[in-house]
């Protein structure tokens with residue numbers, strides 16, 4: 001009795017292309033306004049760590 005070859009379950013393919021984080025647009029960093037003093041006077045902006053993707057630049061919800 002010849003055993004029929006069973007169809008292998010199709011492996012679920014995960015999309016390889018990462019989706020860019022919508023917050024930092026894939027850069028992993030966001031501009032953060034720097035404030036000083038009690039009046040919280042803005043003195044400029046600096047690059048800050050993107051808290052949405054944790055600096056990876058890819059959308060964690062994608």
Ligand SMILES: [Zn+2]
Pocket residue numbers: 021022023024025026027028029050051052053054055056057058
């Ligand atoms: Zn991000």
